[in-house]
Amino acid sequence: MALKMELQKLEVWDGNMAASQALRQAQVDVVAAYPITPSTPIVQNYGSFVANGYIDGEFVMVESEHAAMSGCVGAAAAGGRVATATSSQGFALMVEVLYQAAGMRLPILLNLVNRALASPLNVNGDHSDMYLSRDTGWISLCTYNPQEAYDFNLMGFKIAEDLRVRVPVIVNQDGFICSHTAQNVSPLSDEEAYNFIGDYKQYNAMLDFSKPVTYGSQTEEDWHFEHKAQLHNSIMNSTPIIKEVFDEFAKLTGRKYNIVESYDCSDADLIIVALGTSVESARVASKKMREKGLKTGVASIRTLRPFPYKELGEVLKNAKAIAMLDRSLPAGAMGMLFNEVAASVYQAESTKHPIISNYIYGLGGRDLTQSNIEGVYLELDANAKAGKLTHPTQQFLGLRGKKIGFN
Template identity: 80%
Template sequence: MALKYELSKIEVWDGNMAASHALRQAQIDVVAAYPITPSTPIVQNYGKFLSDGYIDGEFVMVESEHAAMSACVGAAAAGGRVATATSSQGFALMIEVMYQASGMRVPIVLNLVNRALAAPLNVNGDHSDMYLSRDCGWINLCTYNPQEAYDFNLMAFRISEDLRVRIPVIVNQDGFICSHTAQNVQPLSDDEAYAFIGEYKTKNALLDFSKPATYGAQTEEDWHFEHKAQLHHDLMKSSEVIEEVFGEFAKLTGRKYSLVETYDMSDADVAIVALGTTVESARIAAKNAREKGIRAGVVSIRSLRPFPYKQIAEALKNCKAIAMLDRSLPAGAMGMLFNEVGAALCQNAQNRPILSNYIYGLGGRDMTQNILLDIYQELSENAKAGKLTHPTQQFVGLRGAKMAFN
């Protein structure tokens, strides 16, 4: 029987500690992990909870991140509640097994503490690993601060294990800016948290010998397409369950989340679309831009997958100029947010706003208020001119010569 952990109404936690406590409260059966910066403290804290007697489950240290996700898949297929954490190169090593996990429909929660991908080697935060995860068939949720890292982990178990979903979930947080920055966090008690998540519901468990199941079957052209189509269908439909869980969490805590969230958008002519900790910085910049006469707003996304196309289009329907901020190297294309949001607006919006793409913050480079205000100023100029007056894609905060592409 695990010991009770005494929590205050307000704790001062960084994002990693917040995630660790959420995993502890979920009463996980198996955590399999191979530590990597900046996600190491999540599994390190979890291991200490186990050694101190606060956890009954198994904590398995393996020889690589590939092995970590392989162990998670096996444990989840066997019928257990499972979670892990990783970053950057570790996630890249996991990627083969990520497709196995989603294809086998095993409900795993992965904390992805976002960090740049080498080369050059860099331990600081950008969204390279988050963007790598887009097409592997996992639900992909985004947080902006330690409180949300805690909240979204609790909700991730509910979403992933729902019998209408049964798809693994990634919870993203920005490396160092969120993972290592302490803020006030209001946790639930252990009993409240576990009651919200609920008892684990098994489905097709390998250890249920009364109902034999097969995992990792080979399908070839006969059934492969159908399996993948079913995964895509259920992943797209999972937005309904995500919103339902958001609603129940709001009733419990008063903390409200949506697939798409807006700030000062009721009369905005120009808007920034962003992810991660940059969202809070952009909101400050929008307030400052309004003091300069620019009707500025911010739109942010909680669900990178399934991507909320209709909600994004609705949030941006009255804007004249929009900037998508991508914190990952596009490597020969426009950034992911630019492409995804542009598709949403092309398909669903009544007007055709002027779209810009700003690449920023690679390898942990700061996004400053001055840069954000410059972006709002350029958007305002585009909106007034009714056309692009600046390059479609710009690298901002870059040392040396300006890099831009039309």
């Protein structure tokens, strides 16, 4: 029997500690992991919790991130509740096995502490690894601060393990700005948290010898298409279940989350769409620009996958000008968020379409300042008044040297 940990109603945790406490309360059976900055404290804390008797589970130390996810796949297929954490290059090494986990419909939870991808080598946060995850077949949830890192880990298990979903889940948080920044966090008691998630429901467990199953079979052209379509269908149809989990969590905690978070967007002409810790920064700037007479707002999403096209399009449909802030190098294209949001806007039921633009920012941990964001709003205002783009479609925000922009 695992020991209980007495928590205060208000704890001061960084995002890593918040995530690891959620893993402890979920009583994860197996964490297989290999350390990498800035996600290491999540699995390190889990190992300490196991060693000190707070978790009746196993911490498996492996030789690489590829092996870490392979260990998670094996443990989940055997019938256990499984989680891990990684970042950046480690995540890139894991990617091969992520496709395996998704295709096998194993409800693993992965904390992805977002960090830049090399080269050049960089340990600071941007969304390169988050964007790399898009097509792996995992549900991908977005958090903005340590409280949300805690909350979304608890909800992530419940979403992944729901038999109507049964798809692995990634919980994203910004490296260092969230993972290593201590803030007030209101945790649940151990009993409340575990009861919210519920006991693990085994499904097609390999160690259930009364019902033999096979994992990792080869299908070729006869059935490969159908299996992939089923996975896609499950992810696309998971939104109602995710909303259910959000609603249940709100009743328990009073903390209400939405698939699309809208800040002052109901009457906004000028809207910024952002992810991660930049959302809160954009809200501060929007409030200041409102005081100057501009009708500004901020929209953000909780599910990178499934992408909430309909819900986001509804929020944005009356805007005159929209800027998508992408914290990742698109390397030969418009940013991911720009492309996805553009699809949302053009699918929305509206007789007019806003002027849209793309800002690449914050690569390798470069600061996003209030001046930067206010400048974006001023350019959006100029676009709205001119009825067209007054600058290149894509710009690099806060870049030293010669200004770069692409139409």
